[in-house]
Amino acid sequence: MVQFSQTSWQEFSLPNVLETLQYAPLNLTIGKNPLLHYTLPKELEAGATIKYQLQYGFKVIRWTGIISSIKDNSITVRLGQGPFRGFTASHKFVSEGHMTACYDELSFQGFTAVPEETFAEIASKANLVYAIFARKAARDVYVAVETRKKTQSFGALDIGATAG
Incomplete structure (x- = not known):
């Protein structure tokens, strides 16, 4: 079994962090x-x-987790699909004034992609990154694409309404 734990603080409000982590x-x-x-x-x-x-x-290495429960911005997760026989995680977000504290704990069991010793060494050196600014950039691109799609849809609707 390999375990990973990290605590971080983000200089953004709790709602802002939760929304940004969707990208x-x-x-x-x-x-x-x-x-x-x-x-x-x-x-x-x-x-x-x-x-x-x-x-x-x-x-x-990519995998998915399925949310088992949520209570007071505390999320419990189990393995969805991935290169492990078992995976559990908990993510907790706490508002601390103008900042948000993020507590993350992940536990991995039964490795199928790499030997457990190799994965343990990788995990011991890993940093969990929130990359808030890189996520905000992704959100901006997504919003721009969606806006363009809507503009093109309205243009096509307008052309269709006036044709004939």
């Missing part, structure tokens, strides 16, 4: 240490899927 980071700078990040679903509810990614060098 995958647009880009991340990969350095010496492996990077772990997750993307929350649009609706935080039991049964929804959280996407996880661990990047180490040019290799990536």
Whole structure:
């Protein structure tokens, strides 16, 4: 069994952090240490899927977790699909004035993609990144694309209404 735990503070309000974590980071700078990040679903509810990614060098391990329960911005997760026989996680977000404290604990059991010793070494060097600014950039791109789609739809509707 491999366990990972990290506590971080973000200089954003709790609602802002939760909304921003719904977007995958647009880009991340990969350095010496492996990077772990997750993307929350649009609706935080039991049964929804959280996407996880661990990047180490040019290799990536991806998996999903299913939200088991949510209470007071504390999320409990179990394995959805991935290279493990078991996975559990808890993510807790606490408002602390103008900041948000993020508490993350992940536990992995039964590895199918890499040997447990290798994964344990990778996890011991990993940093969980929130990449708030990279996620905000991704959100801006998403909003721009959706706005353009709506503008094109209205234009097509207007042309169709006046044709004939």
